[in-house]
Amino acid sequence: MVDQNPPVAAIADFATWEPVLRLLLASNEKKDGARSVRVAGSIGRGGWSLALKRPMPPRGRAAQVEDIQEELDAVERVQSALAEAGVDDISFTADIQPTGETTLRLLGPSPAVEPGIGTPHPGALLLVEGALPEPWRRLPDPVPGAVPAPSADLALLGRTLRERLPQAIGATEEEIVATEARLGVALPDELKVLYRVTRARWEDLGGDYEAAERAYAAVGCELLELDSLYVADASSRYCRWEFAAMEAVVTPPDAVVQGLVGSPGWIVFGDNGGGDQLAVDLTPGPRGHIGQIIMLSHEEFIGAEFVADSLTDMVLGRLGAEPSRPQGEPPVVARVNVASLKSVQAAAHPDLEVLSIGGWDGAPFRLAPVIGLPRLRTFTAYPGTLADPLEITGLTGLEFLELGPDAWRVLLDAKAVPRSLSAAAIVVHGERDPLPIVDIANEILALWDRPRIIQTVLTGDLGPLA
Known part of the structure; x- marks a missing residue:
């Protein structure tokens, strides 16, 4: 373990942590006051993991925020200190003596360690700076024979959209060119036709939610503004190392969509209303078409679902499905x-x-x-x-x-x-003392000369244990 003296900051002030420690102590089963108590947990700006026994709401009433207001106040005190220090997450362990004398150890953070999930133990150890799991390094395979689908019909697409959205304001050629320059890729013709009819800006609708619903029905999705189009390459699909390393890119010879994490040819233009992204696919699978429409699930890290052979087909409701294949x-x-x-x-x-x-x-x-x-x-x-x-x-x-x-x-x-x-992890089951686990993590990090997990030691007094 690498120790350091407490820095001058609220996060390293025992008083910042005292309300959290008192709540953990109150939830601890050891009530005889004859033995020391050890508690541990983790708090981040976006959540926390603390072994607290929350009060049951009165019979017949659902739990309310006010039922855990004391916990929220205690956690927010630490979260404010984290934000002030520019720290996203921190783990801790504390030894509380029967007299109330307390030794609090703050564990980390380290730029070479991902935070644990719901645990004070460290997450993945990043042994090589900037290294990515193999699936996140994969680029699309070339498909020399791929062509647009016969159903892609620019005239029909434009006419249909203008009929459905007669009041829409379209993007200018200058705006389309600027978007292509920002993305670093030429927009496919069908997508240009779509945005020439509507640039999909909320302000163009004048706050009319019914008009927004008509636009959804006209296109078949919640259309992104032209300025919000993005390329869904692998970097757009973040995944923690320990999960990403378990994935694999597989594209069978008869696949319509390549089984990638992301592609420089996946241009996201819409949302299905449930958080899944719709994209034009310029790097299709061996049996796919250039410009086909795919959907990237927000619940998956890899692959995409085939939606339609072309944007024309999607707008006209001619949806498809990739055939299943036997294992x-x-x-x-x-x-x-x-x-x-x-x-x-x-x-x-x-x-x-x-x-x-x-x-x-x-x-x-x-x-x-x-x-x-x-x-x-x-x-x-x-x-x-x-x-x-x-x-x-x-x-x-x-x-x-x-x-x-x-x-x-x-x-x-x-x-x-x-x-x-390139990365490693220590899997821990059950309630184990975080300190020996951190020691092992630091030994592994040292082999690659990576930043170790720093232990900041604070002391305070919570008063005699009951």
């Missing part, structure tokens, strides 16, 4: 656990990219079946599922590794942590 060869992402594959051997395949060993009630696994697989880049293992963690050294192409603390300890002591890694 054949073993997947490039394999999960071994009590509810899925039952052996590492069953997961072994030359194209395997991601192997995850989850909950298991049998004998620990050996990794011999996957040693030397050329594309295996992600490996995760639930604590206690590996017969010999040192077998990981045979997985020579790993860029992401997630293990329990004990397995990491074996690799660290043997100086056998794979140096091919």
Whole structure:
């Protein structure tokens, strides 16, 4: 652990944390006052994770904000200090003695560590500055024979839109050219026709919600303003490392849409009203058309759903669907656990990219079946599922590794942590002291000379425990 003296800031003032600590202490089950109490949690500008017992609302009434007003006030006090310090998230642990003397340890942040999710333990460790998981580095495959769909009809599209939106104000050629310059890509002809009819600005509607509904019905989506068009490349689809590393790009030979995270040829122009984005696809799959319409789900990190062969088809309501295909060869992402594959051997395949060993009630696994697989880049293992963690050294192409603390300890002591890694994670189950986990994280970060998790130690007095 890397300690430092408290900086002069509200976030490092014990008084800032005192209301949160008192709430945690009140929720702790140890009430005899004879033993010390340890509490932990995390608070970020957008949320918090604290082991608090919230009061039950009166029978017959739903929970109200005022029921947890004390918690909100305590958390907001810390959040204000975070904002003042320019910090997004921070974890903490506190030892409270029977006398009330308290040692509070603030853990982090570090630019090389993603915050944990609902836990004071660190998230993914970013070992290589700016490194991205393999799916986020993938560009579209060229499809030399791809052409626009026969249904793309500029005259029909323009005429239909003008009939449906007779009062709409269209974009000028100068505005369209400026948008192309901003995006760095030429807009497809159908999209130009659309915006020449309507530039989709809210102010053009004069606050008329019925007019907005008519515009939605006319086009088939909530149209973005011309100035809001954007390219949905991989950088537009943020995903935490530990989740992104579990994804894989797969585009079958008969696919209409490429199974990408994002593409420089996906131009987002609308929303389906539920948070999913509609885009014109200029980099279709092997069986797709240039200019087809696809939908990017806000609940998924990868891939897109086929909507229509052309913008003309979408506006006219001629929607389509990509045909489903039967499952054949073993997947490039394999999960071994009590509810899925039952052996590492069953997961072994030359194209395997991601192997995850989850909950298991049998004998620990050996990794011999996957040693030397050329594309295996992600490996995760639930604590206690590996017969010999040192077998990981045979997985020579790993860029992401997630293990329990004990397995990491074996690799660290043997100086056998794979140096091919770009990121790593320590999986922790149950309520474990964050401090030893942070120590392991710092040992891993030190191997790449990355910024460690700083521990700031504060002291205070909460008064004798009851």
